[in-house]
Amino acid sequence: MSPVTLALVATLAPAVAAVLLLVVSPLRHRGAPAAWLTLAATVTSLGAAIALLVARLGGAPDARATTSWIEQAGRPLAEVGVLIDGVSLVMLLIVCLVALCVQLFSVAYMHDEPPKAFGRYFALHALFLFSMNVVVVSPNLLQLFFGWELVGLSSYLLIGFYFARPSAAQAAVKAFWMTKLADMGFLFGLLVLFVSTGSFEWTSAPSAAVATWVTGLLFVAVVGKSAQFPLHVWLPDAMEGPTPVSALLHAATMVAAGVFLVVRADPLFALAPGTREVMLWVGSVTAVFAAGLALVQRDLKKVLAFSTCSQLGYMVAALGAGQAFAGFFHLGTHAFFKALLFLAAGSVIHAVHSNAIDDMGGLRKKLPLTTGAFVIGALSLAGVPGFAGFFSKDLVLSSLEGKASWVPWAMLLFAAFLTAFYMGRVVIKVFWGEPGARAEHAHEGNLAMTGPLVVLAVPSLASGVLGGWLATQTSAEYHLHLGLTPVLATVMSLAGLGAAVVVFGRGGKAPLTAVLERLDTFSLVDRAWAGGYRLGLLGVSALAGWVDRYLIDGLMNFAGWAALEGGTSARRLQTGLVRDYALMVVVGVLALVLIGVLR
Amino acid sequence: MTLTSCILLASAVMAIGVYGVVTRRQAVAMLLSVELMANSANIVFASFAHFRGGPSAQVFVLFALALTVAEVAIGLALVMLLYRRHGDTSLALASEARR
16 A cells, blocks of 8 residues: 555544444443444554554655645645655654553553443544544644644543543643633644745745744644643643543643644744744743652652653753754653553552552552553653663753753753652652552552553663664754763763652652642642633623623614614604595695706 | 686696695595596696697596596495494594504
């Protein structure tokens, strides 16, 4: 099959599954068939992606096929289609592989759900995979926007999966609002790009001023989707969704769509150094800020959520430094080890029926395989040399050398220390130490649960060595070097782990815990948004309501009132007396005669 | 007798008819007044036919007379109905259509 056909198969197989499950409700309501169908679609997608990879390794060039959409004045307004190049192929493989692992894990994790909910869960997973693949294979920004909105919808539906629980419903709505607010940037960015260049291609080269506007607006959407400060507040709340959902959407793939967008639109961003500088700072601030908050979370999943924010900050900072490849590489390794961490966390939560770190502890002996998987993920995340995370994080840090008088570089090095520190805290508290109250009867899940952990552990360990290959695929430069940065990064991660052992190994608390906890519970950013919502949105709504109620409705009511009153007045002319009518006729005739005479 | 005097006569008859239609309350009197107005038109037709020549105006008069008769027949029938309904032929009573 041609690359285009394979790409279409990879994209549309989950769409077929999603539509089938949506329309044929018995399939969905019975649960198990929905899981099989979705898994089959995901395997098909992954198979197509692997076939594409094989073809590419055999020397197949980039493939691009589009069809025009909305003909207007003899030329298409836009195009839709598929684009298979190094970036989209690698992303497609990552998405499909992680999705398959997560879905397989879900079969075991969601086992206790009623069949209807079970079926709905897998239908939504199929919808998500389709949406994400639309983003990945997009040949232009317009189609990417469609996929972008679709993943937003899937995210909303999956966060609110337990919609009967008010906190989950609120979290879903919050995520939807925050990302939609940001997506307006995407929409306006597209409009500006189209008005000034007449196309939605990221290769269209507008003037520097236009490029700054477009990329600035696109970056707003990235901030929302990739949970960067100050729009990050939805991501920790999104942990209300089922844990495998957090692994797939809110760690590995969907939140990385923002980074993917910037990698894609790199030619545009290259024209806008101003936007890149903002990205550099936003990414760095997010990386440190979120790492600090991750240190004091008591919910296992929220530690990982803040960690995701922080790592996305790394990627955004690298993109801001103009090193799209570094950001993309970190996206890839992060997808594997963060999905692994979330699934391992899911395994723990499944075993102890609680999210709270304090309920766990001493699980090392009860859950040896999960412990191994989590530790591999944690070491990779901490950037210990040899693990996948080390290579990509080192590349990100190297790309920041000398930028903005080394300040972002120093911030990210500090964040690397914090990362190792908080991951050390979690590992020690959950798997070592005194067994918690609920840890008594913990046991490993079945093969559907442990299998994905093993599969994901491999790339979490080893995908770092693929950096060179990835660079050739995306025509970027990459070479391992021994300099100040990798040494310092290694020192930072080992120091963080060591500090964690020293502090938490004896049941201590991190310095500044009280301050950070206050910061976390007070959640200034949340309050700022809530205040902005009340003052801004509700204020504008009140004004709009007043205009609607009194000006627009008033105009309508006046028109009605005038017609009624006018009719009542005119009615008096109709006396019903023949005499009056006769008089009117006479007067009329006289008037006509008079006019005739006077002319 | 000149055309002018004939037109003046017709105008006088028309004026009397209009006055009658506007002032009289009884249906029969109004009908009569309407007849006067119709006849004033006929006088104009006949006078022009006499002084300016041409037969077509006289034909018009004959048609107009026939139509007037039909009109009077309908008018009198309405007056009959009015009388049966109200016991009176005052047109002030016949204003149901207003409601």
